[in-house]
Amino acid sequence: MTGSLNELETLVKRATRGAGLSWGIAEEAGKSARWLASRGFPAGALVLAWLQQGEQVAYRERVPADPRGTEWKAGASFLCPVCTGCVLSDRATAGRLSLPLRLREVLCPLLFLPFLEGLSRKLGHPVQVENPLAGATVLLDAEDGWRGERLEALGAVPTDLSLRAQPGARPPRVERFYRVDWEAEEKAGLDAFAHRTFAPASIGHQSGAGAGLRDND
Amino acid sequence: MxxxxxxxxxxxxxxxxxxxxxxxxxxxxQHRLSFMRVLLRRLRGEGWQFDRPVFALDPAGVGRAVYSARGPERTYSLVAFAHDLPDDQRSDRVIATAWDTTFTLFDGVPGAADLDRLAANVPLQEAGRLEETELSLSRANRSVRLFEHVVDRLAAGTQPDPSRIDAVGYLMRTTAVYGSGKFGAADRQRIADRPELATPFQVEMLAVYLIRAFVLDLVEHLARARSPETAVPLEPGLRRRFGIGNSTGLGMAPFLLTHxxxxxxxxxxxxxxxxxxxxxxxxxxxxxxxxxxxxxxxxxxxxxxxxxxxxxxxxxxxxxxxxxxxxxxxxxxxxxxxxxxxxxxxxxxxxxxxxxxxxxxxxxxxxxxxxxxxxAGRMGADEIGTFAIDGSPTVGEFREQVASDYAWALALDWQSPARRARAWYISEEKLEPRLGDREAEGLEPYEQPLAPGRDVAALYADLAAEDPATSVADFLFHRPEHRHAVRRVQQVAAFPYAEIRDNTIDAELLPIDLLRAKLSFFGATHFDPRSDRWVRINMFRNAPFPEELATAPEDDWAYPPLED
Known part of the structure; x- marks a missing residue:
């Protein structure tokens, strides 16, 4: 089944909230999923893997213990790609980010990539992120520029990343996609997380939609 | 200022x-910049052509039809399905599962295979699936009060009673018009760079405009089928007095808060x-x-x-x-x-x-x-480029921003039960927004973030505990629960009309006020609340039909003529 980017964004936002993260971070997750899907990545599957593995981990344990340094490491777990992405994005706009930056054990690292677009915009030139062990590299900018190599090596397991500015590089413009290919299982998995945000049928009936006057006349 | x-x-x-x-x-x-009026000015000004490549209805009015609008660059087609709906199944509520008519706006002109695929999905509405070639999904039900009267009179060779037309104003009312990627339809992003769709909701307004044309054709078809010897068409002046109705509930209300x-x-x-x-x-x-x-x-x-x-x-x-x-x-x-x-x-x-x-x-x-x-060309917005939070202000600067733009919210006593009486939530049954009693119904765990006044007031209180020299970036690092409220404050600082400066969970809230504001921008008239949370309106009343548009005076339909 195919779906729209809007459906993906809405579902991911609700699922992220259902997994216990704040609404503001859920909004970022939705936008990130949309960004990845529009570049042809299986965003739904990535988000599901992220939510499943991160579910029991508190926010404080999944963000950098000390974001002021040039090596980010989670206090007691892996780095969450979305929560860490928010930290990166906020610090970048505040001019409080030192590059190059090393990130230890980033879960589902592709989900971290959308946050680099804002960093590139702030810096005014492309940024490159790589995992030398796997040979995976991404160069991107804020004008839809994109060059990725061996990204399939960046799966769902926590991976180290290094990030640096690449002034002068000119990645080619990425092809844009407007559809999402859904696997039934990943859709069902995200639906289950999202479902936690819905009020059960047993409550909320007293007023609900407001019956009011007759509606068949 | x-x-x-x-x-x-x-x-x-x-x-x-x-x-x-x-x-x-x-x-x-409604006003000159309402979306219906923008649409008809463009269709007329650019000389759009209209035709009806398919009109395959049986004598009972069951079947399918296609209405195409052909512009300078692209063609859009309304695909209509008319059904035989028992009276006791007709409901305006979003929980309905069957309708008199169902529709989609197709990007281009559908072929036979497209129509068969759509016939298997569009009549199911929310339970069906659309593809990227579809831009909207909607349905409409007959007005029991008026529909039969008009068919009866036309079949008998006479015109309907004008006072009865004016009392209702439409033959059918739509009960939902979905666009923007809903149920698999094309994303707004996909089509937003087309000049004819740059103003918001042009897809939905075009669909409704063509639905109105179909409904009038349908009623004349039924009259002819009932009595081929005596039936007459509607007199054109009388015909234009029919708008298309719309019945809208809470599903629409959060839109202004989420955009x-x-x-x-x-x-x-x-x-x-x-x-x-x-x-x-x-x-x-x-x-x-x-x-x-x-x-x-x-x-x-x-x-x-x-x-x-x-x-x-x-x-x-x-x-x-x-x-x-x-x-x-x-x-x-x-x-x-x-x-x-x-x-x-x-x-x-x-x-x-x-x-x-x-x-x-x-x-x-x-x-x-x-x-x-x-x-009208400035009414669309870049909602992605305005999403990122700026972490650079100090907490002191940011608090001043909050105090300036949210004085109305900071002045409210959020501990008072009446100020936080309601909660917006989504029901698992129909996945639609609802509004309920926070305490009595136990809704707090399911609350949607649709109370910016309360949330920004809470943010403001927590900012007070911070060192004013701290950056917003550092604040959010350890207070991620305020992230959506911080984003909101920054959007409102850049876009001052972005926030409804009132309490959206107040005991006294009238959700119909949210609906009225949005519907006025559509161009709706005859706003008729049916409770504090759903409303009926009329759309395109007195507007020229597609075949009349080229010769009608420009944009002269939004108010009734002085004489009939």
Missing amino acids: VTSPDSVARPPLRSPDEVMRLSRMGAFH PVLLHHWIAVREEAFARVRGVAEATAGEEQAFRTIFRRARRGIDQWRTEHPVQCERLAGLREDLDRLEAHLADADLRHDHPWERLWAWTHAHLRLEAQEWLVSLSLEPYGDRVDEL
Whole structure:
């Protein structure tokens, strides 16, 4: 089944909230999923893997213990790609980010990539992120520029990343996609997380939609 | 004060603190920049052609039809399915599962395979799936009060009773018009760069405009099928008096809260247009005459407005009384010299209620299409580029921003049960937004983030505990629960009309005020609340039909003619 980017964004936002993260971070997750899907990545599957593995981990344990340094490491777990992405994005706009930056054990690292677009915009030139062990590299900018190599090596397991500015590089413009290919299982998995945000049928009936006057006349 | 890039001499825009109150937004009326009017101006101006490549209905009116609108670059087609719906299954509620008619707007002209695929999905509505070639999904039900009467009369060779047409105003009402990627349809992003779709909701408005044409054809088809020997078509003047109804509930209400930057652009454009008109130093005799004529026609539209809802009845009575006073004032008012519209606004603002004030705002744009119509191109918004949070301000600076833009929220006592009486939630049954009693119904765990006033007040309190020199980035690092509220404050700082400056979970909240504000921008009239949270309206009443558009006067349909 195919779906729209809007459906993906809405579902991911609700699922992220259902997994216990704040609404503001859920909004970022939705936008990130949309960004990845529009570049042809299986965003739904990535988000599901992220939510499943991160579910029991508190926010404080999944963000950098000390974001002021040039090596980010989670206090007691892996780095969450979305929560860490928010930290990166906020610090970048505040001019409080030192590059190059090393990130230890980033879960589902592709989900971290959308946050680099804002960093590139702030810096005014492309940024490159790589995992030398796997040979995976991404160069991107804020004008839809994109060059990725061996990204399939960046799966769902926590991976180290290094990030640096690449002034002068000119990645080619990425092809844009407007559809999402859904696997039934990943859709069902995200639906289950999202479902936690819905009020059960047993409550909320007293007023609900407001019956009011007759509606068949 | 809100600044604007326009070099046109004009007074300042009205303040967001004045405009963005629910009581005022709930008194908005349609205007020149409403989306239906923008659409028909474009279709007419660009000489769009219309045809009906498929009209395959059986004598009972069951079957399919296709209506195509052909523009300079692209064609869009309404695909209509008409069904045989037992009377006891007809419901406006979103929980309905069957309808008299179902529709999609197709991008291009559908082939036979497309139509078969759509026939298997569109009649199921939310339970079906659409593809990227589909731009909208909607359905409509008959007005039991009027539909049979019209078929009966036409079949017998006579015209329907005009007073019965006016009492209802439409033969069918749509009960949902979905667009923007819903149920698999194409994303807004996919089509937003097309000039004909740059103004918001043009897809949905085009679908509804063509639905109206289909419904009138359907009723004439049924009359012919019933009595081929005697049936007559509707007389054209009478035919135009049918709009298309719409029944809208809470599903639409959160839209204005979840699209703050878009809301800003709508309101800012209307305010800019109004300020340009107030900036007119000397009106011509033609402009004065145009205003006085439209005043009489619009007054007639208000006289035809029917509602049974106590709140709207009271507002309507006040509006009619105020329009009497305004009419008396206009009898000897100078509408030519010394900033006539600014003076008229000052008088209205000082003497009349909100309904009449906002009515005058809409009306005063009418003689000035040449000054304001181009603003329609500014009503869309980039909602992705305005998403990122700026981590650079200090907490001290940021608190000042909150105090300035959210003074209305900080002044409320959020500990008082009445101020937090309601909660917005999504029901698992239909995945639709609902509004309920927070405490009595145990809704808090399921609450949607649709109470920006409360959330920003909580943010403000927590900011007070921080070192003022801390950056917003550092604050959010350890207070991620405030992330959505911080984003909101920053969007409102850049887009001052982005926020409704009222409590959206108050015990006294009237959700119909949110619906009214949005529907006025669609161009809806005859706002008829059926409870505090759902409403019926009329769309395209008195508008020329597609085949009449080229020869009809430009944009002259939004108010009833002076005589029948």
